Amino acid sequence: MTHMTVFNTRIRRIARRALAALAAVACAMSLAACGADESGKIRIGIKFDQPGLGFKKSGTYVGFDVDVAKYVAKKLGYSEDEIVWKEAPSKQREAMLQNGDVDMILATYSITDERKNAVSFAGPYFVAGQDLLVRKDDHSINGPEDLNGKRLCSVTGSTSAATVKEKFASEVQLMEQPGYAECATALFSGIVDAVTTDDIILAGLASASRGKLRVVGQPFTQEYYGVGIKKGDTALAKKINAAIAEMIKDGSWERAIADNTEGTSYTPNAEYNPPKPTEGEK
Ligand code: GLU
Numbered sequence: 001m002t003h004m005t006v007f008n009t010r011i012r013r014i015a016r017r018a019l020a021a022l023a024a025v026a027c028a029m030s031l032a033a034c035g036a037d038e039s040g041k042i043r044i045g046i047k048f049d050q051p052g053l054g055f056k057k058s059g060t061y062v063g064f065d066v067d068v069a070k071y072v073a074k075k076l077g078y079s080e081d082e083i084v085w086k087e088a089p090s091k092q093r094e095a096m097l098q099n100g101d102v103d104m105i106l107a108t109y110s111i112t113d114e115r116k117n118a119v120s121f122a123g124p125y126f127v128a129g130q131d132l133l134v135r136k137d138d139h140s141i142n143g144p145e146d147l148n149g150k151r152l153c154s155v156t157g158s159t160s161a162a163t164v165k166e167k168f169a170s171e172v173q174l175m176e177q178p179g180y181a182e183c184a185t186a187l188f189s190g191i192v193d194a195v196t197t198d199d200i201i202l203a204g205l206a207s208a209s210r211g212k213l214r215v216v217g218q219p220f221t222q223e224y225y226g227v228g229i230k231k232g233d234t235a236l237a238k239k240i241n242a243a244i245a246e247m248i249k250d251g252s253w254e255r256a257i258a259d260n261t262e263g264t265s266y267t268p269n270a271e272y273n274p275p276k277p278t279e280g281e282k
């Protein structure tokens with residue numbers, strides 16, 4: 001070894017130690033720098049940008065998914081301050097469960113066979129249907145039969161976008177965004193003619209638009225909302241299903257729906273709701 005290489009190696013070692021010491025100090029000073037303390041807590045994935053379902057509002061979390069999550073968490077032995085809420089965008093849900101970033105996901109998450117290759121579900125705890133959201137003054141779209149030549153927006157990784165590609169690929173232009181709020185913005189500004197996803201999500205967006213947007217009201221799929229969990233955890237699925245059944249039985253489910261759809265003209269499809277939670281038990 002030459003003098004120069006020995007010197008360089010020593011510099012690198014010193015630099016590495018200094019960096020490690022710095023990281024330790026940063027970690028001691030702020031929890032965020034070394035990961036928040038999540039021990040003894042349950043980490044739940046929800047949407048942060050879907051009014052009425054999962055919505056982050058000045059540091060608090062509100063919506064139907066949040067209410068179901070709190071109820072289930074309580075039955076699993078976690079108080080509200082033992083919940084760590086994490087944003088679970090449509091496209092990232094399977095990976096978040098597979099990586100162990102969250103313990104469960106309640107994020108308007110439809111139970112599908114394809115997703116069951118990667119994760120398991122408990123539930124269902126709600127049944128929605130895919131519908132269309134349009135500008136209030138646009139009367140050219142009154143159902144899925146009017147989509148010829150229209151520009152649609154939906155979300156990457158959602159069943160809604162998949163259904164458009166499967167059923168209407170030849171007649172529509174599909175724009176995909178990371179979330180439905182971005183789609184609503186595109187609808188306001190005239191970049192698209194309609195937003196498509198579950199009716200209950202669209203009802204929340206319409207309500208937040210202060211009369212500028214309306215839901216068409218002709219649902220064309222059934223979306224069974226499940227609680228996403230790690231693949232194969234049948235014991236957890238059983239506990240979650242028991243909690244959901246209890247929530248329906250004691251009236252909390254009905255109340256949560258009423259509270260979170262207040263001010264919208266939305267009512268759940270009574271043919272399918274409330275559902276029987278039997279998913280994931282074997
Ligand atoms: N329920 C549908 C899905 O799981 C659409 C809503 C969403 O993207 O969260 O894909």
